[in-house]
Amino acid sequence: MAADSGQRSLFGEILDWMLAPLLVIWPISVALTWLVAQGIASKPYDRELGEMARSLGLQVAAEPRSQAAANARSRYALSPEAAALLRADESDTVYYLVQGTRGEFLSGDKELPAPNPDEAVVPWELRFRDDEVSNESVRVAYLWVTPEGNAKGQMLVQVAETLGKRSRLTNEIIKGVILPQFVILPLAVLLVWLALARGIAPLNELQRRIRSRDSSDLSPIDERRIPDEVAPLVHAINDLLQRLDQSLSTQKHFLADAAHQLKTPLAGLRTQAEFAQREIDEGRSSPQELKRSLQQIALSSQRAAHMVNQLLAMARAEDQEHAARRSEINLPEIAMETVRDFVPRALDKRLDLGYEGPDDEHSGLRILGHPILIRELIRNLVDNALLYTPAGGTITVRIVEDPFGQVCVLQVEDSGPGIAEAEREQVFQPFYRALGTNVDGSGLGLAIVREIAQQHEAELTLDDARPRRPGFVEPDGMGPGARFTIRFHAHPVAEPEAGAGPDDAEAARG
CATH class of the missing domain: 1.10.287.130 (Signal transduction histidine kinase, dimerisation/phosphotransfer (DHp) domain)
Known part of the structure; x- marks a missing residue:
C-alpha cells in the first residue's frame, strides 16, 4: 500500500481541536438551556397555581359539615365570580375539582384525574404534578384539607392549568439565549482563526529565515526571536x-x-x-x-x-549503518587467522610474531560486532607493529578473557621504540606520523583502529610494553615497545543442552 505523502497542517490541526469541542458543546448547551428555561418558566405559574389551590382549599375547609349532602355540594361549588376568574385566562384552560372525605365528587370538573392513591396524605401540604385532561397536558396543584368540625376526614382540592403560557415563556427564554449564539459562534470561530494565525506567525517567520539561508551557511539559528515552545x-x-x-x-x-x-x-x-x-x-x-x-x-x-x-x-569504519549490523564473533579465531596471514611478512623482516591466549575451541566468550571491521582492527594493529619494530624484535597478539565474563581483552604489543606519552593521543589522528621515524606508512591505521573501537563501544588504551629506563639506550632501535589494549564487552557462549552432540555444541558457539 502506498504511503500517504500528504503533510499535516499544524494550523489546521489546532483549529480542528479548538472548533470540534465548540460544535459538540453547542447542542448540549441548547438542551441544557431548554431544561433550565422550562424550570424558570414554570416557577411563577406554579406559584400562581398553588395560590389558587390553597385559596380554594381554605374556602372548602370553612364550609360547615352539618348540612345535608345535596346542599353541601352546592356550597362547595365556586361562586360565579370565582369561576369566572378561573376561566378568564384566554391562553390556558383552568380546571378544578373538590372531592369529599370519602372521595365523592363535590364540585368542579370530573374529568380531572385523581393523584396516585399510594401517596401519603399530609394535610395542607401543597403538591404539584404533570397530568393529562382530555389528552391535553396540564400542570396540577393539589392538597388535602381538613374541614372544620371534622378532624378525621380529608378533602381533596385540585386546580389544573394547561401549559400554553409556560411553553410560550420557555420559547421566549430559549430565543433570547440561543439566537445571540448564532452570531457569537461565527465570531468566536473568526477570533480563534485570527489568534491562531497570529500565534503561528513566528513559525512562518522562522521558516522564511531558514529557507533564505545559503546552503553553505551552517551557523546557528538565532534563538532570541522565537517562541518558548519552539x-x-x-x-x-x-x-x-x-x-x-x-x-x-x-x-x-x-x-x-x-x-x-x-x-x-x-x-x-x-x-x-x-x-x-x-x-x-x-x-x-x-x-x-x-x-x-x-x-x-x-x-x-x-x-x-x-x-x-x-x-x-x-x-x-565510519559508516554507522554498516557497523550496526553485528553478529557473534569468535575473537581468538580471528586473531589467530590474522597472525597466520602476517607470518610471511614477519619472517621477511626477521621478527618474532606470535599469539597468546585461548584457541577457538576453548574460548568461553564471544563479542558482538562486525566481523570485517574487527578483522580490519587487528590487521591494522599488527601492521603498525610490523612497521615500527626493528629486525630481531618480537610482536605478540594476546587475547585475555575475564573470568567473570564481563570483558574480552585484545592486546597487541611489540618491542619497538614505543610511543612518547605526549604523542599517544595524536597517533590516533588521521595521517599523523611520529617524528624521527622513516617508516613508509599511510598514517591511517591507528585512526581506523580507534574508529572501529568506538563503533563497538570498546575501550582503547595505549601504554608502554615494558618500563622505561631513563638514560638507557636500547640496542638496534629497540625500546620500551608499545602495547595497544582494547576491552570489548563480552558475550557469553550459550551452553549446549543436555544430550547435544559435538555438532550442536559447535553450533551453539556460533
Whole structure:
C-alpha cells in the first residue's frame, strides 16, 4: 500500500481541536438551556397555581359539615365570580375539582384525574404534578384539607392549568439565549482563526529565515526571536547544524590530507615512468636501469594502492549503518587467522610474531560486532607493529578473557621504540606520523583502529610494553615497545543442552 505523502497542517490541526469541542458543546448547551428555561418558566405559574389551590382549599375547609349532602355540594361549588376568574385566562384552560372525605365528587370538573392513591396524605401540604385532561397536558396543584368540625376526614382540592403560557415563556427564554449564539459562534470561530494565525506567525517567520539561508551557511539559528515552545526544536536544529559543520570540516580536512598523501606516490609513479620513457627515447637505458625504474613504479603503485585501501577501510569504519549490523564473533579465531596471514611478512623482516591466549575451541566468550571491521582492527594493529619494530624484535597478539565474563581483552604489543606519552593521543589522528621515524606508512591505521573501537563501544588504551629506563639506550632501535589494549564487552557462549552432540555444541558457539 502506498504511503500517504500528504503533510499535516499544524494550523489546521489546532483549529480542528479548538472548533470540534465548540460544535459538540453547542447542542448540549441548547438542551441544557431548554431544561433550565422550562424550570424558570414554570416557577411563577406554579406559584400562581398553588395560590389558587390553597385559596380554594381554605374556602372548602370553612364550609360547615352539618348540612345535608345535596346542599353541601352546592356550597362547595365556586361562586360565579370565582369561576369566572378561573376561566378568564384566554391562553390556558383552568380546571378544578373538590372531592369529599370519602372521595365523592363535590364540585368542579370530573374529568380531572385523581393523584396516585399510594401517596401519603399530609394535610395542607401543597403538591404539584404533570397530568393529562382530555389528552391535553396540564400542570396540577393539589392538597388535602381538613374541614372544620371534622378532624378525621380529608378533602381533596385540585386546580389544573394547561401549559400554553409556560411553553410560550420557555420559547421566549430559549430565543433570547440561543439566537445571540448564532452570531457569537461565527465570531468566536473568526477570533480563534485570527489568534491562531497570529500565534503561528513566528513559525512562518522562522521558516522564511531558514529557507533564505545559503546552503553553505551552517551557523546557528538565532534563538532570541522565537517562541518558548519552539526553542527546544531550534536548539536541536542548532545542535544538528553544529555536528554537521564539524563533520563537513572533518571530511574536508580528511580529503585534503588524502589528496596530499596520494600526491606523493602518484607523483613518484609519474616521474619514474617519464624517466624510463626518456631514457628509452634517448637510447641510454640499460636493463638494470629499466629494472630499477620498474621497481620504483611498482613500489609507488603499491603505496598508492595501500593508501586507497586504507581510505576505504576508514570510510567503512565510519559508516554507522554498516557497523550496526553485528553478529557473534569468535575473537581468538580471528586473531589467530590474522597472525597466520602476517607470518610471511614477519619472517621477511626477521621478527618474532606470535599469539597468546585461548584457541577457538576453548574460548568461553564471544563479542558482538562486525566481523570485517574487527578483522580490519587487528590487521591494522599488527601492521603498525610490523612497521615500527626493528629486525630481531618480537610482536605478540594476546587475547585475555575475564573470568567473570564481563570483558574480552585484545592486546597487541611489540618491542619497538614505543610511543612518547605526549604523542599517544595524536597517533590516533588521521595521517599523523611520529617524528624521527622513516617508516613508509599511510598514517591511517591507528585512526581506523580507534574508529572501529568506538563503533563497538570498546575501550582503547595505549601504554608502554615494558618500563622505561631513563638514560638507557636500547640496542638496534629497540625500546620500551608499545602495547595497544582494547576491552570489548563480552558475550557469553550459550551452553549446549543436555544430550547435544559435538555438532550442536559447535553450533551453539556460533
